[in-house]
Amino acid sequence: MIQTNTAISVSGIEKSFKNIKVLQNVNFTVRKGSIFALLGSNGAGKTTMIKILSTLIKPDQGSAQVCGFDVTRQPNQVREEISLTGQNAAVDGVLTGRENLRMLGKLRHLPDSNQQADVLLERFDLLEAADRRVATYSGGMRRRLDLSMSLLGTPSVVFLDEPTTGLDPQSRITMWKIITDLAHSGITVFLTTQYLDEADQLADQIAILNNGKIVAEGTAAELKKLLPHGHIELSFRNEKEVQTARDLLGDYKVSLDGENQALIVTTDGSIKQMTDILNRLQNAGLSVAEFAQKLPTLEDVFLTIIGEKQGKEMSNDDLIRN
Numbered sequence: 001m002i003q004t005n006t007a008i009s010v011s012g013i014e015k016s017f018k019n020i021k022v023l024q025n026v027n028f029t030v031r032k033g034s035i036f037a038l039l040g041s042n043g044a045g046k047t048t049m050i051k052i053l054s055t056l057i058k059p060d061q062g063s064a065q066v067c068g069f070d071v072t073r074q075p076n077q078v079r080e081e082i083s084l085t086g087q088n089a090a091v092d093g094v095l096t097g098r099e100n101l102r103m104l105g106k107l108r109h110l111p112d113s114n115q116q117a118d119v120l121l122e123r124f125d126l127l128e129a130a131d132r133r134v135a136t137y138s139g140g141m142r143r144r145l146d147l148s149m150s151l152l153g154t155p156s157v158v159f160l161d162e163p164t165t166g167l168d169p170q171s172r173i174t175m176w177k178i179i180t181d182l183a184h185s186g187i188t189v190f191l192t193t194q195y196l197d198e199a200d201q202l203a204d205q206i207a208i209l210n211n212g213k214i215v216a217e218g219t220a221a222e223l224k225k226l227l228p229h230g231h232i233e234l235s236f237r238n239e240k241e242v243q244t245a246r247d248l249l250g251d252y253k254v255s256l257d258g259e260n261q262a263l264i265v266t267t268d269g270s271i272k273q274m275t276d277i278l279n280r281l282q283n284a285g286l287s288v289a290e291f292a293q294k295l296p297t298l299e300d301v302f303l304t305i306i307g308e309k310q311g312k313e314m315s316n317d318d319l320i321r322n
């Protein structure tokens, strides 16, 4: 029995196309009202996972529930709860934005489709362009219209397959705000992305898919903490103190940020080393003006996990949280 605060539950999903294993023993859960990002390179299996969850294709093995309904045995109930927005906007360029929304609302037999259309146009900042043909819209506007169309009928779960691919930076930021607002309104957002900063900015939970397997899962902060060699930055009041501190920490790897009268010290990320460093400075009467822990970026984590980075490899057991 899945918990009531679980929107999506995936267990042991396998999918192959001919001889290619596209998904292998995929497991994860998504909390209601949260943003879950499935991260992976091209061909990792992200779209295949979305297609299974949105009932477009069936898994070979394993099970998945969306809002408590089984995607294989109860596809109609699942479809009632979800909407899917893909990379190729499903809008009709000949019609205006308003006409697109109203037409889809009527096709879905929504009693208040005109009213819903107006609310969505305003919410997605499309009111001014509402009566222009969509063919004249920018990529960002089309994407916003596409997403607004998927919200007709107020779904519980929204699947966004690479929602910002091909958008300019400003449109991406607008889209991020819209996605965050969706989750705040209680909708569960499941998105796939190749952009690490997107997952970092948006997602409550991130799963990294590599060659069809989930190789790491957690919040962005948790994933970043998985990498060793945490850096700490220590700022001092003057150059003399910087030099004294440097001598005291001679057995650590230390680099100098002269501009900010700071030292960057490489540690193994353990509290033990952190305490040792601060104790040494305190015992020598040095006061640290500023202290900051520099965590690895999500990109560092991603590249390390998928094995494209030099250095110490981590085993999957280290990374997957059970």
Ligand SMILES: Nc1ncnc2c1ncn2[C@@H]1O[C@H](COP(=O)(O)OP(=O)(O)OP(=O)(O)O)[C@@H](O)[C@H]1O
Residues within 6 Å of the ligand: 017, 018, 022, 040, 041, 042, 043, 044, 045, 046, 047, 048, 049, 194
């Ligand atoms: N219907 C299909 N028939 C055969 N192979 C397929 C089919 N659909 C997907 N594949 C293959 O499965 C693998 C995963 O594809 P998928 O589209 O799920 O990846 P993705 O992570 O979404 O990649 P992208 O970011 O490029 O969209 C790829 O090697 C793809 O060629």
